[in-house]
Amino acid sequence: MTPVPDVVVEPDADRLARAVGEALVARLAAAQAVHGTASVVLTGGGIGIAVLEQVAALAEEPVRERVDWTAVDVWWGDERFVPADSDERNERGARRALLDRVGVPEERIHAMPPSDGRFAEPEDAADWYTGQLAAAADPGRSCPRFDVLLLGIGPEGHTASIFPGSPAARDERPVFAVHDCPKPPPTRISLGFSAINSAEEVWLVVSGEGKADAVARGVGGADPDELPAGAVHGTRATRWLLDEAAASRLGSR
Numbered sequence: 001m002t003p004v005p006d007v008v009v010e011p012d013a014d015r016l017a018r019a020v021g022e023a024l025v026a027r028l029a030a031a032q033a034v035h036g037t038a039s040v041v042l043t044g045g046g047i048g049i050a051v052l053e054q055v056a057a058l059a060e061e062p063v064r065e066r067v068d069w070t071a072v073d074v075w076w077g078d079e080r081f082v083p084a085d086s087d088e089r090n091e092r093g094a095r096r097a098l099l100d101r102v103g104v105p106e107e108r109i110h111a112m113p114p115s116d117g118r119f120a121e122p123e124d125a126a127d128w129y130t131g132q133l134a135a136a137a138d139p140g141r142s143c144p145r146f147d148v149l150l151l152g153i154g155p156e157g158h159t160a161s162i163f164p165g166s167p168a169a170r171d172e173r174p175v176f177a178v179h180d181c182p183k184p185p186p187t188r189i190s191l192g193f194s195a196i197n198s199a200e201e202v203w204l205v206v207s208g209e210g211k212a213d214a215v216a217r218g219v220g221g222a223d224p225d226e227l228p229a230g231a232v233h234g235t236r237a238t239r240w241l242l243d244e245a246a247a248s249r250l251g252s253r
């Protein structure tokens, strides 16, 4: 059964990023206590990267719960199919904000390929990523254990790179290429619902009044074609982590 979502509201974007950063550290440390390793799926976007900056700051504080960053696998929920050195890359933002600062080993950083790497076509890059996920998964499964999967959302309700009305919203593959995205850059690679919804915990982190309507429509669940963000869930928990502006229309729909 799909778990009922939790909704947590923080006063503003800074406090939201801090609270999510603390919760992420606690979640990864708890996963390592059980499994020895932890895995996280990252998102891009303003608040997604602000959370990672907070996690890096927490790692520098002396009396904090500790994550062994050499034993964390890092995956992505979506990526822009642009050159590796482009600031549009979600990977680049995450490396700067956290991964380079805490020393996650390269072999545990599972980035989606850039457009100037070994794959000229995003379809081939998506197929390769599908293989990477399967290689890390238990036999018969298409994805490894994801302890926590972070997502941002857009004002129109996209999440990862699944946009309303796009064929991606009905695509059952774990990973696919996405073309003609309404938000630039237009060509991307995304996990699909089958991969996202296999995560133990899915956290949608949302700030700003511009997303309040999408949050209000999505929290109770929504048709994937109309509002992809309302169609994601974790197997164990689904959490909407909001600032007050993003939460301002809850209960109005």
Ligand SMILES: O=C1O[C@H](COP(=O)(O)O)[C@@H](O)[C@H](O)[C@H]1O
Pocket: 043, 044, 045, 046, 047, 048, 078, 079, 080, 090, 151, 152, 153, 154, 160, 161, 183
């Ligand atoms: O395009 C994307 O947008 C979302 C949200 O970004 P934001 O800047 O409005 O917070 C992001 O979560 C996703 O990873 C990204 O590719």
